[in-house]
Amino acid sequence: MDFELMKHAVFTVFEPQIMIYLVSGLLLGFFIGAVPGFNDTNILAMLLPFSVYLGPLKAVIFMMAVFGGSQAAGPIPAILMNMPGTPSAAAVCLDGYAMTRKGLAKKALGASLSASTMGGIFGAVVCIFLGPLVGQYALSFGPAEMFMLAIFGLSAVATLAGKNPLKGLLSAVFGLLVATIGMETVMGYTRSSFGFMELYDGVPLIPVLLGLFGFAELFDMVNEESIVERTAKDSSSCTLWDGIRESMKHKLVMFRSAVIGVIIGIIPGTGAAIASWISYGQAKQMSGHPEEFGKGSPEAIVAVSACNNAVTGGALIPTITLGIPGSGTTLVIMTALMINNIQPGPSMFNEFAGDAYTIFFSLLVGNVIMFFLGLAAFRMFSKTASIPTKILVPIIALFSLTGSFAFRELSFDFSLTLLFGLFGWLLKRYGYSAPAFLLSLILGRLAETNFIWAIKLEGMKLFIRPIVLALLVLTVATLLAPLLLRMMRRGEKPAA
Amino acid sequence: MKKVDRGEFIVPGIMATFIAAYHWQVLSIPSEVLLWPYLVTGILLAMMAATVVRILKGAYGTTKEWSLKKPAALLLVTVIYLAAMPFLGYAASSFLFLFGTQAYLGANKKIAFFVSLVLTALLHLVMIRIIDLDLPRLVTPFLTL
Numbered sequence: 001m002d003f004e005l006m007k008h009a010v011f012t013v014f015e016p017q018i019m020i021y022l023v024s025g026l027l028l029g030f031f032i033g034a035v036p037g038f039n040d041t042n043i044l045a046m047l048l049p050f051s052v053y054l055g056p057l058k059a060v061i062f063m064m065a066v067f068g069g070s071q072a073a074g075p076i077p078a079i080l081m082n083m084p085g086t087p088s089a090a091a092v093c094l095d096g097y098a099m100t101r102k103g104l105a106k107k108a109l110g111a112s113l114s115a116s117t118m119g120g121i122f123g124a125v126v127c128i129f130l131g132p133l134v135g136q137y138a139l140s141f142g143p144a145e146m147f148m149l150a151i152f153g154l155s156a157v158a159t160l161a162g163k164n165p166l167k168g169l170l171s172a173v174f175g176l177l178v179a180t181i182g183m184e185t186v187m188g189y190t191r192s193s194f195g196f197m198e199l200y201d202g203v204p205l206i207p208v209l210l211g212l213f214g215f216a217e218l219f220d221m222v223n224e225e226s227i228v229e230r231t232a233k234d235s236s237s238c239t240l241w242d243g244i245r246e247s248m249k250h251k252l253v254m255f256r257s258a259v260i261g262v263i264i265g266i267i268p269g270t271g272a273a274i275a276s277w278i279s280y281g282q283a284k285q286m287s288g289h290p291e292e293f294g295k296g297s298p299e300a301i302v303a304v305s306a307c308n309n310a311v312t313g314g315a316l317i318p319t320i321t322l323g324i325p326g327s328g329t330t331l332v333i334m335t336a337l338m339i340n341n342i343q344p345g346p347s348m349f350n351e352f353a354g355d356a357y358t359i360f361f362s363l364l365v366g367n368v369i370m371f372f373l374g375l376a377a378f379r380m381f382s383k384t385a386s387i388p389t390k391i392l393v394p395i396i397a398l399f400s401l402t403g404s405f406a407f408r409e410l411s412f413d414f415s416l417t418l419l420f421g422l423f424g425w426l427l428k429r430y431g432y433s434a435p436a437f438l439l440s441l442i443l444g445r446l447a448e449t450n451f452i453w454a455i456k457l458e459g460m461k462l463f464i465r466p467i468v469l470a471l472l473v474l475t476v477a478t479l480l481a482p483l484l485l486r487m488m489r490r491g492e493k494p495a496a
Numbered sequence: 497m498k499k500v501d502r503g504e505f506i507v508p509g510i511m512a513t514f515i516a517a518y519h520w521q522v523l524s525i526p527s528e529v530l531l532w533p534y535l536v537t538g539i540l541l542a543m544m545a546a547t548v549v550r551i552l553k554g555a556y557g558t559t560k561e562w563s564l565k566k567p568a569a570l571l572l573v574t575v576i577y578l579a580a581m582p583f584l585g586y587a588a589s590s591f592l593f594l595f596g597t598q599a600y601l602g603a604n605k606k607i608a609f610f611v612s613l614v615l616t617a618l619l620h621l622v623m624i625r626i627i628d629l630d631l632p633r634l635v636t637p638f639l640t641l
Contacts, residue, residue: 166550167547169543170511170540173536174540177515180532180533180536187526187529189526189529191530192517193521219567222566222567222569223566390601393597394597395594397574398594398615402623406623406627411581418575425567426506427507430503448532451532
């Protein structure tokens, strides 16, 4: 570790020109994150040609700021309108929107902003000090490990099942079947695309989640006068700072979620959507008040938001240190470096160590700036909750539909959003679990593809590997933890 | 015997229809690539059977009354909006959708008109002019919306 280079990197980040790109990237990221359907990967890909003129440092710092800003702002529409703009923000809907209905929108936004910042800072610190070392482990994840990771993620279903466990599990298994639609990756056969070319790549996530959460909610909202319940507290009585203070009460949850975010971020092919659900499940299993999850728990918002932004740092590690981009966004960032004749990979820390450290430090500084910009932006957005539903409902409908189109530019996705909106409404009405369905849809393909590959490559032998076994232990522990905790508490009561 | 809510059969019904349609479509595909779907379907059918048995026993009780008028109207207006979009273009149909729905739900017409106009203009500017999304457009001799 070269401390002289690190010092130089810190000074470089604070140069006015770099700061301008950092701040404008964050603002653009906030905008992308706050508007459902806007996808940071697509916008960054559009901006890619400009990286030639900007040079590697400014371009990558700008792109990283957009990435971080969009992750931090993703929860805004999720909290205020139950409309997740990204798959990773869907987990925030459960408790964020419940808090908004109780008149605690600002508190929820404050908790989310603060946890996002802390998660992002944690991710950046890991990048700076452990990046080159940790990156090597990303290569240890083969099909068996990826399969077990998906199963570990699916264990969160146990926490999402709601009041009717059977209906919750049924929703999850149905999600697994819907996830098999489209071309399977081993032999290239198309399974049940119902004759639609648009489903050859599988069921697209953005239109589905905008339907399941955003549009489904409208069918109930249309019968109410305001998003905020009549019995709710006066929304002016809470502020963003209440949420920030509340989030600081859950430091352990924040830390654990940030660690989950970094680890999942490092593994190529995963991402914030998977990490956020795993984090939500873990937080609920370990919480002293699991019954509050789903009803407006700030602890849940802290868990998801810290994890979401920690993924940003985690995802950067294999991109910079190994030259393996784990997601579409990091692929664009890597391309920006390559366009400027910098080859990311193990040699980057020998040939361009200064640039690598500057990028990592910009992530750290960017998160601090993001907090202060977020204070202003989140306060402005929080007013949305007070708009009457007779005005808000058509606006949310329009944004949900436009957002679903913006993802792939296919008119088919309009209908898909409407269809899943109706389906989500029925799921909710009859006590099924839309989040469990969505989680299975996200993880189903990952689980299937890697299960088949693992069996084809080495058979069941492949499942007897250290990381697989560790993940298996974690999965079992996650499922049994609530039972054990309950038994321990019961044992403590008589003594008390 | 407890009263059975017939609405409870809607979701299992949708799932059963989907399973039937899914497996009918993959009849000609080698079973090798259907290992996972078969496994999932087996579990799904078992769980559906258990759910239906519980519904028939009245274990889930009855759900509260539906208030379907406004949700049905919203669904209908959205379908009309999507059907009209290829002909009217994104901007014009979005304006009509916003204004019409707000007016139907009881919003002040002046406010509804202003909100619809500003939002449509904003979305048109961002989605069509700046990002250049391939949304349907209304081409007139004088301007393209």
